[in-house]
Amino acid sequence: MTASRRSRPERRRPGPLQWLGYAFGRTLPDSQRDWVRNDLVGNHAVARHLVRSMAPFVPVFAAFALFPGPVALRASMVLLGVLLALFYSVAYMAQNRARRLERHGLPADLENPKAARRHENERRTYERRHGRAP
Template sequence: MSDTRPNPMQWIGYAFGRRLPATMQDWVANDLTGDHAFRRHLIRGMVPFVPIFVLFTLLPGPAWLRGATLLLGLLLALFYCAAYMGQNRARRLHVHGLPTDLISPRNRAKRAEERAAYEATYRAA
């Protein structure tokens, strides 16, 4: 595998917060700001919880109770993962030596377009 994309062990370390080599900065920037970044963030955020989810399935009791415990844990983990996405994203960007306010090229173009439309509307007045 090339040094511009992490191998599975590097990706798991990345999911737990480890820094990837400098040669993968473009991949990290795309991972954190590219298309589907929110979905990738939620998936990456669930990886550290997998051992806890496995333990929930080993609890004694009926299967419906273990399933409900697992579902509650999953929903809470997803909620907090989504709620702190901005802070987690900024921290990962900082750890990898990238600007913490980095935005995707698509969002940058959209902001420029909105700004041009605003200035065209309100500068003339």
């Protein structure tokens, strides 16, 4: 076996257990920093955030589904839990993203490059039409 085959490079993407740990707030290795950057500020970051933020609640939702009673009652409990979890997940999305970026050694104010270009173009358009902002 060659030396290159013996020393496997570290994975760029987290494995399933690493991802679960990441969903629960653990920090990933430095070798996966690019993956974390893309996960938090890349395209579709909001959808990924919503999926990731629901992972810790799955046991709670499962417990609600196992309560005794009519199916409609249990489904209502699960639905209410999902809606509350989504509400708080969206409400604290920016703070959660900034904290995760900091924990992985990235700037907390990191922004999606497409969004940054769009904001810069909007700023230029505004200044062209209305003059420089104070």
